[in-house]
Amino acid sequence: MAVSMHDVARHAGVSQRTVSNVVNGYAHVAPATRARVQASIEALHYRPNPIARRLRRGRTSTVTLALPSLHERYFADLAAAVVAEARLRELKVLVETTEGDREVELRILRGGDLLTDGVIMSAVALTAEDEKIRHPDYPLVLVGDRQLRSQIDHVGADNRRAAREAVLHLLDTGRRRIALLGVGHGPTRTFNLRRRGYTDALTRYKLPVDERLLIDSTWTRAGGEAAIARHLASDSPPFDAVFAMNDSAAFGAMRAVLRSGLKVPADVAIVGFDNIDEAHSSVPSLTSVGPAYADIARAALDLLQVQADSQGERQPEQRRVPFELHVRESSTPPSRKSRA
């Protein structure tokens, strides 16, 4: 067995209590005593046993992060953010992968093994019905773009606001005829929110929505390219910017625009959604809105803390965190120099 607090106490000729006081940096320890205890700690190479401490304190200072996988960049980045934010709060993070397996998600909903102080989960297989089996006292926060759950705290990104910011960026840099690419496809809820953000921005500038600039297209590269090419070849009204529902469609649009002989961003600015890797490596690089991972992590850990502090008589909360707009070459104002 390793050396315990008791051993140190004996070695220093004090009580265990005093050793504990020294180790935990409590006040009211005579300097001489403290020094003696410190010496014994070093002499014996004493290290406090964190498990005993956890048992005694009744808290683990650890949270579980349950994700479908770590192979997708989105989840890996989210995990990185949670680990970083947890570190600031002196918390550890236990990572579990669910592989999107409903059974695994259900087990976590029931409290898993109760090993940590709570769980942050990105659930993909749970249904609204499943909520009922949730462990009543075990802190749990859901993250991600899934449907709102009525009874469980949830952190999601603010699609409407993100779209508004993206479009405002285009308006702020002088664009006035902004096409919305990806209409009629994608997850309905998500699309509606983003379209509303598009409208919000135009309204802010007192501009009407021109229905002819709402371009029907799947959220794919091929779909975006075909739709934009078709638009450009037709007698539809021209645009000086494209706001695409995701980056794939945006890249398709970029290709169609360039092939038509127009320049990006000089003639047409392009903004995408999701901020995929390619967005910053493409030529020109693509302006895009992406999740603000640090904000998500912070909100999730905050909610866990709130649950731990409350005695159960709370109403569940939905926290919307903003996306981040990454301005790149595809929308750099024509008047400015494009960045390297």
Place this chain on the structure above:
Amino acid sequence: MAVSMHDVARHAGVSQRTVSNVVNGYAHVAPATRARVQASIEALHYRPNPIARRLRRGRTSTVTLALPSLHERYFADLAAAVVAEARLRELKVLVETTEGDREVELRILRGGDLLTDGVIMSAVALTAEDEKIRHPDYPLVLVGDRQLRSQIDHVGADNRRAAREAVLHLLDTGRRRIALLGVGHGPTRTFNLRRRGYTDALTRYKLPVDERLLIDSTWTRAGGEAAIARHLASDSPPFDAVFAMNDSAAFGAMRAVLRSGLKVPADVAIVGFDNIDEAHSSVPSLTSVGPAYADIARAALDLLQVQADSQGERQPEQRRVPFELHVRESSTPPSRKSRA
């Protein structure tokens, strides 16, 4: 407080010992007793306290995985593999990110907080000198391509064998004049191992090494492209395959080959190293060797177990795990149909 084993014992009218036996599935419990205890467990919604169990058992059944970051795909994939393999062994994984900070790595070397049963670390800032401060009894395994450490168990990938497999694949599919791209650059040790693998393969086929096919180049896209373009434009002997020291150089090579009017893979097969994302999305997709994450995870957890079981009188071990060859379009034999 939550309901404890003691509560269940009282409720069922048995001793705590019997409840423990039931919970842990021990034999020698009368069926009737077991049923009664089970009923009480359910009635009271009893869940064993894992922290108390860990304290008592003296094991946490948890390992720490310390990585520089989770943003790089390599580390995220490694983490995914460790989590998956740990799950099979009924172990939990605590993830920490070091940000490549030497102080953080040193703290882990000293045993960190001793919270888990051991650490798997991908160290990037430690020097050979640092080894000395290692905690003597705390299981630690280093993973990655760093220099061999004499006193700490280490899991690394087998560069020589990987290169040999890659070149054998080219030879097996009929290539006979295989250029080695990236000579004179990159990490010396890594380069030497991979070149040796190249030679091994040729030797196996009783082919001589043609010095003129050892092409000097940085391990970058631009470097690879320039070097191959130069070679093709000169009167240097032609090749029917290129084995590049990494995928970036391989993509450069691919571009140079295509621009010269030659076809990939019909005229020239190309194989890279690292298996980066782009390798499977490019057109044509790139054959490449990459780390076998599952093998790394398995070896690392095995070593941790070995250390836990041994009483310190072991010699440190270096485990070399194989890379995996991902055959894609850039080296698909001309005789076969290229896959979609």
Place this chain on the structure above:
DNA sequence: ATGAAAGCGCTAACAC
């Protein structure tokens, strides 16, 4: 087959 009880290493309430 089951009970009684010690004790893992720590924190903190209670003394003085």
Place this chain on the structure above:
DNA sequence: GTGTTAGCGCTTTCAT
């Protein structure tokens, strides 16, 4: 300012 000590909830030795 420091000592004494009772648990936190569990596993497990020693009984019977």
